[in-house]
Amino acid sequence: MQERRFFHLILTLAIAGTAMPAYADVSEQQQATVALAEAAANHPPATETLRGVVDSIDERSDTIRIRLAPDRTEPFKVQDGLLFNAVRFGDPVAFSVQDISGYRTIVGLTKE
Structure with missing residues (x-):
């Protein structure tokens, strides 16, 4: 190990x-x-804070697709699976994203 x-x-x-x-x-x-x-x-990964609206939730692939602009949605990996219980389609959210293992990953999320 x-x-x-x-x-x-x-x-x-x-x-x-x-x-x-x-x-x-x-x-x-x-x-x-x-x-x-x-x-x-000593050099933690850069964190980006974004706002958007939950467009879809895919627990099988651990992703949440968020609409960042009227014509732009992006999938984000979820670090904590409990987020799936906290948000629903259409919820406005503010969230923090880090690049983890090559994936943009949600490390913090709040409903607005």
Whole structure:
């Protein structure tokens, strides 16, 4: 399980464009990974706040489609599945979005 977390962290860092030095000793490599993870923790992902109207809810794919303008709707992943119980079609909402694993993800939502 620890190897899986280690691989996931390295993959995340690679996607973010952070260079990982090539060490022969695994323990040094793990120490470098921890240092990079700590550095990443000090720089939280950017959060964008948006407003819109709930257009559709798709619990199977963990997404909510929100109408941001009369001619523009976008799907957003949901970080917390309890949001599906909090909103319905047509609800005006204000929500916070972060890019998580390549998906624009709702990390906070309030009904207006």
